[in-house]
Amino acid sequence: MAPRLTTAVVALVGAAAFGAISTVVATDTTSVASAAGRSGWMIPGLLSLGSLAFLALAVALPDGRPIVLGIVLLGAAWLVGIPDSAVWHTLTAIAAGWLLAVAELAYWSLDFRVASNDQRTIHVRRAATIAALVGASILLALVPQLDLSGIPVGGLELTVAGLLAAAALIAVAASMAWRLRPSR
Amino acid sequence: MTLTVSSKLGAYAALGAAGLLAALAWGRPEAAVLGLPFIVAVLAGLALVDPPALETSIAVDRDRLLEGDDVHLAVTVRSTTDVAWLQVAWPVPPSLAAAGATDVLGVRLVAGVPATVETVLTSKRWGVVPLPRPLLRAHDGLGFFRFDGAIDAGRILRIYPRPETLRRALAAAETQIFSGNEVSRFHGDGIEFSDIRPYVAGDRPRHINWRLSTRTGQLHINEMHPERNTDVVIFLDLFSDVRSGGEGTLDYAVRAAASLAEHYLARRDRVGVIGFGGVLRWLMPAMGSTQIYRIVDALIDSEVVLSHFWRGIDVIPPGTLPPKSLIVALTTLIDARTVDALVDLRARGFDLAVVEVMAERFAVPGTHEAAQLAHRIWHLDRAATRLRYRRLGVPIVQWKPGEPLGPALAGGRQLERWNRWLRV
Numbered sequence: 001m002a003p004r005l006t007t008a009v010v011a012l013v014g015a016a017a018f019g020a021i022s023t024v025v026a027t028d029t030t031s032v033a034s035a036a037g038r039s040g041w042m043i044p045g046l047l048s049l050g051s052l053a054f055l056a057l058a059v060a061l062p063d064g065r066p067i068v069l070g071i072v073l074l075g076a077a078w079l080v081g082i083p084d085s086a087v088w089h090t091l092t093a094i095a096a097g098w099l100l101a102v103a104e105l106a107y108w109s110l111d112f113r114v115a116s117n118d119q120r121t122i123h124v125r126r127a128a129t130i131a132a133l134v135g136a137s138i139l140l141a142l143v144p145q146l147d148l149s150g151i152p153v154g155g156l157e158l159t160v161a162g163l164l165a166a167a168a169l170i171a172v173a174a175s176m177a178w179r180l181r182p183s184r
Numbered sequence: 185m186t187l188t189v190s191s192k193l194g195a196y197a198a199l200g201a202a203g204l205l206a207a208l209a210w211g212r213p214e215a216a217v218l219g220l221p222f223i224v225a226v227l228a229g230l231a232l233v234d235p236p237a238l239e240t241s242i243a244v245d246r247d248r249l250l251e252g253d254d255v256h257l258a259v260t261v262r263s264t265t266d267v268a269w270l271q272v273a274w275p276v277p278p279s280l281a282a283a284g285a286t287d288v289l290g291v292r293l294v295a296g297v298p299a300t301v302e303t304v305l306t307s308k309r310w311g312v313v314p315l316p317r318p319l320l321r322a323h324d325g326l327g328f329f330r331f332d333g334a335i336d337a338g339r340i341l342r343i344y345p346r347p348e349t350l351r352r353a354l355a356a357a358e359t360q361i362f363s364g365n366e367v368s369r370f371h372g373d374g375i376e377f378s379d380i381r382p383y384v385a386g387d388r389p390r391h392i393n394w395r396l397s398t399r400t401g402q403l404h405i406n407e408m409h410p411e412r413n414t415d416v417v418i419f420l421d422l423f424s425d426v427r428s429g430g431e432g433t434l435d436y437a438v439r440a441a442a443s444l445a446e447h448y449l450a451r452r453d454r455v456g457v458i459g460f461g462g463v464l465r466w467l468m469p470a471m472g473s474t475q476i477y478r479i480v481d482a483l484i485d486s487e488v489v490l491s492h493f494w495r496g497i498d499v500i501p502p503g504t505l506p507p508k509s510l511i512v513a514l515t516t517l518i519d520a521r522t523v524d525a526l527v528d529l530r531a532r533g534f535d536l537a538v539v540e541v542m543a544e545r546f547a548v549p550g551t552h553e554a555a556q557l558a559h560r561i562w563h564l565d566r567a568a569t570r571l572r573y574r575r576l577g578v579p580i581v582q583w584k585p586g587e588p589l590g591p592a593l594a595g596g597r598q599l600e601r602w603n604r605w606l607r608v
Contacts, residue, residue, distance in 0.1 A: 072202060096217050096221045111323070111327050125325075138221070
C-alpha cells in the first residue's frame, strides 16, 4: 500500500538524518564519544547504522518490536555524540521530538496496510495527530532546559506541586478506567 | 467490543522509562528529555481513549445464487463517538472468493454519521454457506488501543450448482404412461413412424397408408410410436469424495446431477434423487418445474459422511425407485458398498447406467516405487470393476471432471443401444 511505503521511507530517511547529525557532531572533542579515546564519529555512527538496520527490519517484516531497539540506538547515538554545550543540550528537546516522529512514522507504516474508502482524510488526520503530539512533546521537553533557578527546590511549594502531579496521574488513570469500563 | 492494548503502548512506556533510568544512572538529564515525548504520548493516549459504541447492520443483495455469481455485501456502521480508523474484514469461506483485491477495508467514522463498507464475493462451489461474519477492528487516534468485534450476520447463502446444458442424455429403456418427449417402443398414437400392417376393423381411416394400399389392393395402416415420459432416478454416490487442490469428485458429481435433472425435467420426465452414503438422502420422483428446485436444494446439502456401516439397497424407500425407471448413477467406483448396491439394482432388473466421475485427476501417484505400484494396482482394480458392470450389460460412461458432460454421455448412448440389444 502506498501509505505504508511512503511513511516507511520517511521514517528511515528521518532516522538516517538523525544518525548523521549525531555522527557529525560527535567529532567535537567535548562529546562523550570523543572522550572515549577513538575517533569521535565511530560509536554514534555504528549505533546509527544499527538503528537503521532495526527500523528497516521492522518495516520489512513487518513487525513493531525492532522499532524499539532502533529508537533506543538512535537515542544512545545522540547522547554519546552531542558536544557538552548548552546549545546542544537545548536542541535535545527537538531531537526527542524527532525521535518520536520517527517512531510514529514507523508504526504508521505498519498500521495502515489496508485500503480505506476515505484514505486522504484518515491520513491527514493521522499526520495532524502526530504533528500535534510531537509539537506538544517538544514544548514539554523544553521545560527542563529553562532557567529553573527561581523555582523552589524544597518546602511546601514542592510538596504541593508533587501532590498536584500525583492527583493528575490519578485523574488520568480514573478517566481511563471509566472510559474502558465493560459495557453491559 | 474487546479491548486490546497494542504493543506500541508498551514500547513507548518502555522507551520513556529507559530514558528516565538512563538519566538517573548516567547522571545526564538529556536522557530523560529524550524519553519525555514517549511518556507524553502514553499519557495522551490513555487520557484520550474512548471505546466506540457501534451500531451495525448487514445488507445482502441476494441469498440464492449460482456458482460463479457475485453477491454484494454491505455493512453499515454508525458510532456515537468519532472513530479514527475502523477496519472491516470479511473472513471468506472456501466456497467463496473475494472479487476485489482485498477483503479488508478501512473507514473513518464521524459521530452519528453512518458509513457503509461494501464488498463483492464470488461463489466458487455449490453448497449451503453461512454468511461470513464481518470482523470489526476500531483503532484510537494514536494507535495504542484496538477494539475488536464481529457482526452476527445470521444469514445463509445457498449456492446452486451451475448446470450444463445437455442436448441429449441417456434414454430410458422403458417409458411410462404420461406423454413426454421420449419415443416409446410400443405402438400407439404418436408422430414417429413405426411400422405398417394390414387394416383391421376399428382402425382409424386417417392412418391408412394410401400409397401402399393402392399398390397392393389391400388397406394398410401406418403404425406410430407414442411419445411418453420416463422415470429417471439420479443415484449419487456419497460414500467417497476424492479431493485435491480445493476441489473434488463430489463437486463435479453434484453439478452433473443438476445438469441431468434439469435436462430430464425439461423433457417432462419424472426425476428423483438418491444420495447413497453414510447418510441416505432421497427425493421421490416427480415432474414439473418445482421439482428442479427441490432437487438442487437437496443436492447442495450433499456431503460425504464417514461411515463404516455396510449399507445395501434395502435401505432405499420402495417408492423412490419406480418400476421401469432409468437409474443414472454418478459414482467414482471407489467404495465397494456403492459398487455392490448398483450391481444389486441391475440384478433386480432396473435399467441402470453408470457415469463414472473419474478420480484419476485428483489421485496423483506418489514418487516412491511402492506408491506407484499401489497406484497401478488401484487402476487395475477400477478396470476390473468396469468390466464387471459391462458383463452385466450396464453401460458405463467415463467422465473426466472439468470436461463437458454431453460428449461423455454421447459415448454412453452407443453402449446403451448395445445394452438393449443384449437384453432382447
